[in-house]
Structure formats: structure tokens, C-alpha cells
Amino acid sequence: MTEQLGLVVLDHVNKWYGQTQALKDINLSIARGEVVVVIGPSGSGKSTLCRTINRLETINEGTITLDGRPLPAEGKALAALRADVGMVFQSFNLFAHKTVLENVTLGPIKVRGLDKAAAEKKARELLDRVGVAGHAEKYPAQLSGGQQQRVAIARALAMDPEVMLFDEPTSALDPEMIKEVLDVMVGLAKQGMTMVVVTHEMGFARTAADRVVFMADGAIVEEAAPEQFFTNPSTDRAKDFLGKVLQH
Amino acid sequence: MDAVRDNWRDVLYAFGLTVEISVLAGVIALVLGFLLGALRVSPVPVGRAVAAVYVRLVRNTPLLLIMLITTFTLPVLGLRPDINLNDWFGIDSHNRMLNLNFFVLCATGALGLYTAAFVCEAVRSGINSIPIGQAEAARSIGMTFGQTLRLVVLPQAYRAVIPPLTSTMIAMTKNSSVAVGVGVTDATFQMRKLNNDNGDQILQIFVTFAIGYMILVFLISAVGSLLERRAAA
Numbered sequence: 001m002t003e004q005l006g007l008v009v010l011d012h013v014n015k016w017y018g019q020t021q022a023l024k025d026i027n028l029s030i031a032r033g034e035v036v037v038v039i040g041p042s043g044s045g046k047s048t049l050c051r052t053i054n055r056l057e058t059i060n061e062g063t064i065t066l067d068g069r070p071l072p073a074e075g076k077a078l079a080a081l082r083a084d085v086g087m088v089f090q091s092f093n094l095f096a097h098k099t100v101l102e103n104v105t106l107g108p109i110k111v112r113g114l115d116k117a118a119a120e121k122k123a124r125e126l127l128d129r130v131g132v133a134g135h136a137e138k139y140p141a142q143l144s145g146g147q148q149q150r151v152a153i154a155r156a157l158a159m160d161p162e163v164m165l166f167d168e169p170t171s172a173l174d175p176e177m178i179k180e181v182l183d184v185m186v187g188l189a190k191q192g193m194t195m196v197v198v199t200h201e202m203g204f205a206r207t208a209a210d211r212v213v214f215m216a217d218g219a220i221v222e223e224a225a226p227e228q229f230f231t232n233p234s235t236d237r238a239k240d241f242l243g244k245v246l247q248h
Numbered sequence: 249m250d251a252v253r254d255n256w257r258d259v260l261y262a263f264g265l266t267v268e269i270s271v272l273a274g275v276i277a278l279v280l281g282f283l284l285g286a287l288r289v290s291p292v293p294v295g296r297a298v299a300a301v302y303v304r305l306v307r308n309t310p311l312l313l314i315m316l317i318t319t320f321t322l323p324v325l326g327l328r329p330d331i332n333l334n335d336w337f338g339i340d341s342h343n344r345m346l347n348l349n350f351f352v353l354c355a356t357g358a359l360g361l362y363t364a365a366f367v368c369e370a371v372r373s374g375i376n377s378i379p380i381g382q383a384e385a386a387r388s389i390g391m392t393f394g395q396t397l398r399l400v401v402l403p404q405a406y407r408a409v410i411p412p413l414t415s416t417m418i419a420m421t422k423n424s425s426v427a428v429g430v431g432v433t434d435a436t437f438q439m440r441k442l443n444n445d446n447g448d449q450i451l452q453i454f455v456t457f458a459i460g461y462m463i464l465v466f467l468i469s470a471v472g473s474l475l476e477r478r479a480a481a
Contacts, residue, residue, distance in 0.1 A: 056387065074291045074292070076392060079390050079392045080390060081390075082387060082388055082389070083389060083390025084390075085388070086388075087385070087388035087389075089384070089385065091379075093379075093381035093384060093385035094385070095382065095385065095400055097400075097403050097404050106389070106399065107389035107390060107391070110399060111390040111391060111395075112390075152385075155385075155389065159390065
């Protein structure tokens with residue numbers, strides 16, 4: 001059997017912000033359909049890692065490939081690659097001057113070249129799937145955080161991405177809104193979407209992750225199946241972290 | 249007896265030329281300024297550098313100096329002073345209101361190039377007022393730099409850009425009076441001429457021309473407020 005190549009592969013990735021090293025020799029391979037949850041303390045580089053995968057952050061050393069293709073530098077090729085990588089941000093970042101429906105159709109129409117009717121049909125299906133179909137004509141500011149984040153997920157899904165990146169998708173939400181967003185994400189995971197999720201939601205990691213990646217100080221300290229990681233972490237750094245976050 | 253009333257036609261023509269210069273320079277400044285503003289935030293380092301150098305050079309040079317440079321160096325470079333656009337547009341070269349003779353062209357070009365630097369900075373500050381997440385989200389769904397700017401950032405920056413752009417256009421209209429220094433017969437030229445001929449009425453003449461410039465500026469402010477209200481709706 002030939003070696004299964006990952007859909008997303010980070011190979012010896014290093015990144016510095018001036019003197020500080022944000023990413024230290026990151027090696028990570030994410031298989032198609034896999035859900036990888038990245039956890040770790042603040043400033044451990046997990047968001048940076050997530051953002052390098054669609055090159056919102058550049059790297060100084062190493063390579064990142066998507067489906068065997070290295071990430072292109074700036075330009076049309078990079079834009080084309082980003083269209084295949086969905087991104088969900090902590091602060092939602094819905095286009096403030098566009099309605100919910102327009103937020104979801106803008107990419108398919110302008111980037112994929114879909115006609116308006118087809119894009120709107122698809123958008124309404126997606127909005128229905130994430131449970132905000134009734135808000136299609138509203139503007140983002142008229143929606144709650146949880147609703148906005150679900151629209152953001154629909155906007156990313158409308159591009160038919162090969163992989164979805166979630167950069168702390170629930171960190172800006174009220175507790176009662178976290179569940180509605182996580183439910184959508186669990187649903188996506190069950191349908192086989194390849195996902196990289198940076199989060200502090202340990203419950204989500206336990207239920208939806210195929211693999212937990214624990215980062216500290218810019219390096220991957222430990223990688224394990226969720227059950228093993230949460231019940232029997234192998235490194236002291238992970239034990240210390242879990243001791244702090246799980247004691248309540 | 250009354251210098252302004254006796255020469256009202258000349259006053260009107262002179263203001264006509266001021267309007268012509270301001271409108272043409274405004275078009276140059278807005279088009280070039282928006283392009284420079286886009287370059288200023290582009291992902292291409294060379295583009296950013298070119299725009300930054302342009303702004304630094306042009307904004308830090310007195311307008312009169314730029315007008316003198318265009319008027320007196322273009323002939324050295326082989327563009328003869330008898331070149332004008334009057335023939336193109338079928339304008340009589342004795343027409344004082346609509347005249348595109350060499351000196352008017354040089355002054356207008358200089359004013360447009362000079363004002364573009366200020367437009368660029370107004371556009372840049374407007375773009376910077378939009379949270380970076382908007383552009384990141386646009387890039388993340390595969391938009392190119394141009395699409396991100398055109399479809400997501402500029403429509404939102406538009407509102408923030410109108411007030412400083414209105415100020416820039418007002419300053420430009422008043423700055424057009426500097427063209428008198430390179431021999432353009434605009435409103436300020438006419439004012440000087442009347443003052444020279446009618447030393448006993450300089451106050452009335454000054455006030456008349458001040459009011460004339462004020463009317464032009466009020467028109468620009470009105471357009472600015474209108475656009476601002478439309479953008480807010």
C-alpha cells in the first residue's frame with residue numbers, strides 16, 4: 001500500500017515575529033475527512049498555525065501543501081487556493097455592508113462565476129442548514145453573535161471548500177450561543193468535512209475530534225486521540241494545561 | 249465708476265476658467281489619487297513603495313513650484329508652448345472662459361498631480377478605518393486583491409472618505425488661484441487686474457472675488473453633504 005498523503009501537510013514550518021518564534025518546526029499532516037482540534041494556552045501559536053494554512057500569515061521556513069500543491073505566493077493562484085479553503089474567524093467578519101444572503105452569495109458569484117439565481121438557491125439551502133434561513137434579508141449587525149457565526153460558516157461552505165479552518169469560532173460568543181455554533185460544527189464533522197479547529201471548547205474536542213493537537217510556545221507538544229489525550233496525556237505540559245482548564 | 253459692475257463679464261469669464269481648471273484637476277486628482285491609494289495598501293511591496301514615494305515627494309513640494317516645473321520644463325523636454333487642446337475641442341483660442349492653452353494645461357496638470365497625493369492619503373485613511381477582518385474574510389473566500397478592495401473594502405470606506413475628500417476638493421479649488429503665478433488668466437488674475445486699474449475700489453473687488461470663491465466652495469460642500477447623506481442611508 002502506498003503511503004496516504006495528507007490533504008493538508010505542514011512540513012518543518014517555522015515562523016518568526018521579529019525575535020520571537022511563533023511557530024517552531026511544525027510537522028502536521030491532516031487526512032481527508034479528518035477533524036483535527038488544536039488546543040493550547042494563549043500565545044501558543046495555534047491561531048497562527050491555523051492562519052498559515054490559507055496564507056493569511058506567511059511562514060519563514062518549511063512548506064505547506066494542500067492536496068499535494070504547495071501554497072502559492074500572492075496573486076491569482078493564491079486566491080484560487082483560498083477559494084478551496086474555508087475560514088471561520090473568531091470575530092465572524094461578515095461583510096457589514098451586505099445582507100446575510102449577499103454575504104453567502106458574493107463568493108460563489110464573483111469567485112466561482114455562478115449565476116445569481118443558482119447562488120441564491122444554494123445560499124438559502126446552506127442558511128437553512130445552519131438554522132438562519134429566516135434572516136436572509138437582514139444585515140449582519142441585526143443578528144446575534146451565534147447567528148452571525150453560523151452565517152459565516154454558511155459563507156465558507158458556499159465555496160465548496162476542501163477543508164474548513166476554524167480560528168476560535170466560539171471565543172467571542174455568549175455561553176448560550178456557543179452550543180448553536182458547535183452543533184453546526186459537529187454536524188459538519190459527521191458529514192465528513194475535513195476540519196482544523198482551534199478552540200478552547202474541550203467538550204467539542206472530545207466529541208468531534210479525530211485527533212487533538214496540543215501546542216505550547218509555538219511548538220506541537222503532543223498529538224493524540226481525544227480520549228487518550230484527555231484521560232492520559234503523556235507530557236507534563238499537557239497535564240499542567242488540562243489540570244487548569246478541566247478543574248471546574 | 250463701479251469696477252466690478254462695469255467688468256462683470258470679465259469677472260464671470262475668469263471664474264469660468266477657475267471652474268474649468270478645478271473640475272479638470274479634480275478628475276485627475278480623484279482618478280490618480282484612488283489608484284495611488286489602492287497601491288498604498290497593495291500586497292506588492294513595489295506598488296506600496298511607489299505610492300509612498302509619490303505622496304512624500306509631491307505633498308512636500310509647494311504647489312507653485314510644481315506649476316513652475318510643469319510650465320517651464322515641459323518646453324525644455326520638447327513640448328512647445330504653442331501646444332494646446334483648443335483645436336481638439338474646437339475652442340476659440342480667444343475664449344477666456346474655456347481655454348485649454350499651454351499654461352492652463354500645465355497649471356491644471358500640476359494641480360491635479362499635487363492634489364492626488366492628498367486624495368491618496370484620504371483614501372488610505374478610509375481604507376484603514378475598515379477592520380482588517382473584512383479584507384481577510386474577502387481574501388479567504390478567494391477574492392483577489394482588486395475584488396477585495398472593490399467589493400468589500402471601498403464600499404465601506406466610501407463613507408469615511410467623503411468628508412476628507414470634500415475638504416481636499418475645497419482646498420484644491422482655492423489652490424487653483426496659484427495658477428496666476430504661471431500666467432493663467434483665472435479669477436485671481438482678474439482680481440489683480442481690476443485692482444491695478446481701480447486702486448480706489450480694492451475692498452469691493454476683494455470682497456467680490458472672495459464671495460465668488462465662496463460660492464464655488466459652497467457647491468462642493470453641498471455635493472459632499474449630499475453624498476454623505478446618501479452613503480449613510
